[in-house]
Amino acid sequence: MSVFGRTSRRMRALAAALAFGLCAAQPATAAPQRVVSVNLCTDQLAMLLADEGQLVSVSFLSGDPRLSAMPARARDYPANRGQAEEVFLMRPDLVLAGTYTAQASVAMLRRLGIEVVEFAPARALSDVPAYLERMGRLLGREEKAGRLIAEFEAGLAALRRAPEDGPRAALYSANGYTTGQGTLSDDILSAAGLRNIAAEVGRAGGGPLPLELLVTAAPDLVITGARYPGASRAEALLDHPALAALMADLPLRPETGGDWVCGTPHVLKAIAALSALGDALEAP
Amino acid sequence: MSFRALLWALGLLVAALFAASLLIGPAGLSPSDSLAALIAGRGEAAALVMREIRLPRAILGALVGASLGLSGAALQGYLRNPLAEPGLIGVSSSAALGAVIALQTGLAGAFALALPLMALAGALIAVLILLGLAGPRGGALTLILAGIALSALAGALTSLVLNLSPNPYAAAEIVFWMMGSLTDRSFTHVWLALPLTLIGWALILPLVRGLDALTLGEDAAAALGVRLARLRVTLVVGVAACVGAGVAVAGAIGFVGLIVPHLLRPLVGARPGRLLPASALGGAALLLAADIAVRLIVPERDLKLGVLTAIVGAPLFLHLIYKTRAAQ
Structure with missing residues (x-):
């Protein structure tokens, strides 16, 4: 019996400690x-x-x-x-x-x-x-x-525009990665009044876009990713002569940056910058 | 089939695969549009696709394939060992290490030809180590074991250099250097690889008589007037030059130099000299075919060329080991 009694006393102490612990944790949560x-x-x-x-x-x-x-x-x-x-x-x-x-x-x-x-x-x-x-x-x-x-x-x-007949833009970063419908970047493009060519070539979500398809789509604007130091084949693709020839006729070469990556209010800066680019392209 | 007819047949095969390589791609141009764009420059976008994307890819496929086939045949003839192949004995992976060092240290940025030259240096060191270890007779076991060790070391150092790069994409490219690919290579890469490739071919192709004489043994070859020391140096530099140039732009593609000489050897009457031009054409055909296959099987995924060549080549390699063992 004495063993049993001691155990129950210990259990009570444990329960009390637990209850105290929970109470103490309450303000922290x-x-x-x-x-x-x-x-x-x-x-x-x-x-x-x-x-x-x-x-x-x-x-x-x-x-x-x-x-x-x-x-x-x-x-x-x-x-x-x-x-x-x-x-x-x-x-x-x-x-x-x-x-x-x-x-x-x-x-x-x-x-x-x-x-x-x-x-x-x-x-x-x-x-x-x-x-x-x-x-x-x-x-x-x-x-x-x-x-x-x-x-x-x-x-x-205040910023949002209708994308129906805005300039046609392509997102093209390392490894030929592009983003289409259902991505934040695509939403940024349409809010700025640009049409994403990913939809024309039947791409939704993110994935590589063959350079051949980008060149044949001939967009008005190619938005590339910012470059890193050191060398990589993934980024060397952005120096490909076919892309250079396509870009040679395009007056503006924007790059994506930190404002594009995350779902924070900073995306407004990306939209505003793109809208300004769109205006510059439309201006005769 | 006479030797001349064989070379014609292989030449036609290469031409047909080269044309197929030009006509296949995600842009879905019709053959007539493709040719009009390629030759007459008709259609701005189509001309860009044909002249700047597909043409350099097809040219590189033929160049690199020919180099690998030729080097495999030359190494096998010299070492009198059917297992010698630039990929298997670590020459290609050492060349890849040289290329990666050139790219990541910025050497290639400062001086474009540093890329193939560093790859050549890597390949040269590997061939010298191998010939030093395996000796002129090229004992099969020593050669393969030394090759495994060299491949592992060069592969590990390549991974190390790419992991240390400040570029977050570099580490993902380990697989390119180990498996090889021709995706989105441009004329920049053709011009980089071409000079050393041609030098390598020019050094190896005249070795026909010497390699034929070597089948009689070294003493007999020397008696026939073959200068063995010179043959050896020419072969080493030739193989290093054309393998190095190929790896620098397309990564290390294995097994081409094993499969092609093996398939063609019976057709040339087992004469190593004749095997050289035949293997060069065969290698070009095999690599062009593999590059067409990677575009047809999973066009979206950038499948690496080395995956296909290994799937065909590795079982053949096992078969050859089995035969070598049985002969001993």
Whole structure:
């Protein structure tokens, strides 16, 4: 009996400890105090919305102006490479990841008891307010999110044009990768009043477009990706003489950049820049 | 079939495959439009497609294939070993390492011909190591083992260089350097590869008499007036030049130099000298056919040429090993 009694006493102590633990954790779940983001796009949403001191680290990619719309801001935070060990040592109470973040790292962090929230890549402009709203809720910053959503929607309404007979544009980056219907880039093109040639050649989503098809489609505008240092065959394709001959007749050579990549209010800058290009092309 | 007739037949096959290579592509141009665009420059976009995209691809297929076939036949004749092939014994992967170093250090950016020259240097080092290890008689086992080690080392160093590159796309290109592809190669690449390729051919093709004499053994060949040391140097430099130039622009495509001489050897009466021109034509035909096949099988996926040549070549290689073992 005495054994039984001791056990039950121990159980009661355990239950009390658990209850205390839960109570203590309650305020923390209301608004996380140490947030680590390991994905380029959650980095930017978090930097836009987080309270002073709430965001502890962002991914190293956010410091790269070819990919990130906020490289200068990102350099104010310690950068991480998204590996479970380094993230764990930052003692986060919330980790923000993308659905394409290395699954092994995400699974390891969850095993270690850290809450990980995943964001899918944005596929449309309509994802932007939804993501702002979700991130605002996660960080306990609903009010700021509401303000940014209103600003974004007003900005988009002011910029948006009908794409029916605008210039024909092609997105063409390393490896001949193009993006068609159902992608954020395609939405950016149409909002700026441009027609994406991916639709003409029957491409939806993202994938390689053979150079032959690009050349025969003869678009009014070829938007290429920003170049990296070092050499790669993937980018050498952008120097192909056939592409050079096609581009020789085109007056404008825009490049995509950080504003294009993520579903954040920064896409408005990409739309505004493209609209200006479209006007320059239409001008006689 | 007489030797002359065989060369004519192979030549016609190469011409037919070259034409087919020009007519096949995602743009879906009709044959008559294609020819009008190619020859008369009719239709701006179509002319670009034919002259700047498909023509260089077909030319490179023929050039690189011929180099690989010729080098395979020459190495096999010299070493009197049917397993010698630039891809298998590590010459191609060493050339790829040289090319990757030229690209990633910026050497090729500063001086365009540095790309094929560095590939030549890589191939040269590999051939010298192999001949040093395997000796003039080319013992089958030593040659293959040394080749495996060289391939593994060169492949690992290629991966290392590409992984260290500041360019995020470079690491994804390891498979190109190991398997080879002609996708979206342009006349820039033809002009890069052409000079060294022609030098290599010019060095190897005159070795006909020497290689024939070697079948009688080294002493007999020397008695017949063949200068063996000179033959050896010419062969080494010739193989390194044309394999290096090919790999620099198309990556390391394996097994072409194994399959082609094996198929053609019975047709030339097992004379290594005659095998040289026949294998050059056969290699061009095989690579053009493989390049047409990768465009027909999965046009969207940029299938690598080495995948197809290995699927055909590796079983043949196993068969040859089995036969060599049985003969011992």
